[in-house]
Amino acid sequence: xxxxxxxxxxxxxxxxxxxxxxxxxxxxxxxxxxxxxxxxxxxxxxxxxxxxxxxxxxxxxxxxxxxxxxxxxxxxxxxxxxxxxxxxxxxxxxxxxxxxxxxxxxxxxxxxxxxxxxxxxxxxxxxxxxxxxxxxxxxxxxxxxxxxxxxxxxxxxxxxxxxxxxxxxxxxxxxxxxxxxxxxxxxxxxxxxxxxxxxxxxxxxxxxxxxxxxxxxxxxxxxxxxxxxxxxxxxxxxxxxxxxxxxxxxxxxxxxxxxxxxxxxxxxxxxxxx
Numbered sequence: 001x002x003x004x005x006x007x008x009x010x011x012x013x014x015x016x017x018x019x020x021x022x023x024x025x026x027x028x029x030x031x032x033x034x035x036x037x038x039x040x041x042x043x044x045x046x047x048x049x050x051x052x053x054x055x056x057x058x059x060x061x062x063x064x065x066x067x068x069x070x071x072x073x074x075x076x077x078x079x080x081x082x083x084x085x086x087x088x089x090x091x092x093x094x095x096x097x098x099x100x101x102x103x104x105x106x107x108x109x110x111x112x113x114x115x116x117x118x119x120x121x122x123x124x125x126x127x128x129x130x131x132x133x134x135x136x137x138x139x140x141x142x143x144x145x146x147x148x149x150x151x152x153x154x155x156x157x158x159x160x161x162x163x164x165x166x167x168x169x170x171x172x173x174x175x176x177x178x179x180x181x182x183x184x185x186x187x188x189x190x191x192x193x194x195x196x197x198x199x200x201x202x203x204x205x206x207x208x209x210x211x212x213x214x215x216x217x218x219x220x221x222x223x224x225x226x227x228x229x230x231x232x233x234x235x236x237x238x239x240x241x242x243x244x245x246x247x248x249x250x251x252x253x254x255x256x257x258x259x260x261x262x263x264x265x266x267x268x269x270x271x272x273x274x
Contacts, residue, residue, distance in 0.1 A: 001107065003111060004028060004101055004108075004111075005026060005028065005029075005094070005099065006024050006025055006026040006027075006094065006099075006100045007025050007028065007100055007101055007103045007111075008023070008095075008100050008101065008102045008103060009023040009025050009103050009128075009132050009136070010022065010128045010132045011023075011047060011102075014128075015128065015129065016061065016062055016065050016124070016126070016127050016149070017061060017062050019048075019059065019062035020047040020048050021044060021045060021047055021062055021063055022044075022045050022047040022095060023042060023044050023045075023123075023128045023132060024042070024043045024045065024095060024100055025041070025043075025117075026042075027039065027040050027041045028040060028108075028111040035206065035207060036116075036144070036207040036208060037116070037206035037207060037208030037209065038116070038208060039115070039116040039118045039144075039207060040112065040115050040117040040118065040140075041087075041118050042117065042118060042119055042120060042121055042125075042136075043122050043123060044063045044120055044123025044125065045063060045088060045091070045092055045095070046059060046060070046062055047095075050089060050092055051084040051088040051089055051092055051122075052084055052085050055084065056074065056075040057074075058073045058074045061073065062127065063127045064123060064124055064127075065124050065127070065148055065149045066148060066149075067080070067124065067148040067164070068148070068166055069081075079184075079227065082121075084122060087121075087122075105135075109139060112136065112140065114140070114141050115139070115141060116140060116141055116142045116143070116144075116208045117137075117140040117142075118143070118144050118145070119133055119136070119143055119144065119145025119160065119161060120145050120146060120147075120161075124146075124147050124148060124149055125146075125147055125157075126147045126149040126153045126161075130154070130157065130160070134160070137160060142211035142214060143214050144207055144213040144214055145160060145162065145213070145215070146161055146162045146163075146213065147161045147163065147164060148164045150164070150174055150177065155177065158177065158178040158179045158180075158215055159215050159216050160214075160215045161215050162179065162180055162181055162182040162215060162222075163177075163180070163181040163182070164181070164182055164183075164184075165182065165183040165222075167183075168189055170183070171183055171189060179215075179216060180219065180220075180221075180222050180223075181223070182222065182223045183222065183223070184225055184227050185224060185226070185227070186227075189224065191221060192221065192222050192224040193212075193221045193222075193223060193224065194223075195223050195224065200225075200226055
């Protein structure tokens with residue numbers, strides 16, 4: 001039997017809001033992702049909407065939850081580095097054409113055993129049942145994954161994925177809940193190490209050779225990476241930083257807005273809709 005280009009790991013209701021979603025694994029033969037290396041990629045998508053349409057209609061919350069990188073929740077001010085109009089749109093079109101078979105362990109496990117697998121190349125793994133990912137982890141050589149739902153997800157997720165953190169407070173809170181964290185931010189904190197696949201670290205390791213983002217696996221350090229992505233993402237960097245800092249600013253918001261405006265050389269009003 002010919003090796004499929006992808007397989008459907010799960011199709012059913014989102015565990016975040018009940019909307020129809022599908023989880024598709026691609027790269028069963030190889031992946032050309034320059035950051036991760038040759039890892040199996042998994043895409044968590046709305047089953048009833050093209051990925052770009054889901055974003056523009058605010059329905060990507062079914063697969064991304066409350067991730068702050070969604071921007072305003074309707075497609076503006078996004079800081080998500082995933083270019084969904086490319087890979088995820090191609091995967092969704094293939095799904096509509098019916099070329100991906102449903103996962104059958106007897107047929108497809110041989111394509112997954114010993115492979116490195118990335119949980120949630122796009123979308124949050126917590127949108128799908130944990131058993132989907134536990135099964136993959138039992139087959140894989142290494143896995144990587146991240147969730148912004150770590151505050152509310154069952155604690156057992158901590159052994160599978162990193163807590164996607166956006167502030168120092170997030171890192172501390174996630175640690176108290178048993179998670180290691182992966183933080184996108186402005187400056188590295190004590191107890192964090194710079195992602196070795198990042199540009200700032202000289203891209204000295206690909207994810208497949210590192211494997212540090214596999215959840216609470218006995219390692220102590222959490223991972224940090226500066227905000228990254230295309231021009232559109234980077235243009236929204238001040239808004240992302242403001243949004244995460246203002247969330248915990250309390251009565252000091254006025255002072256914080258002035259500091260942000262000076263640091264990023266933009267008017268304070270730039271942050272009012274962040």
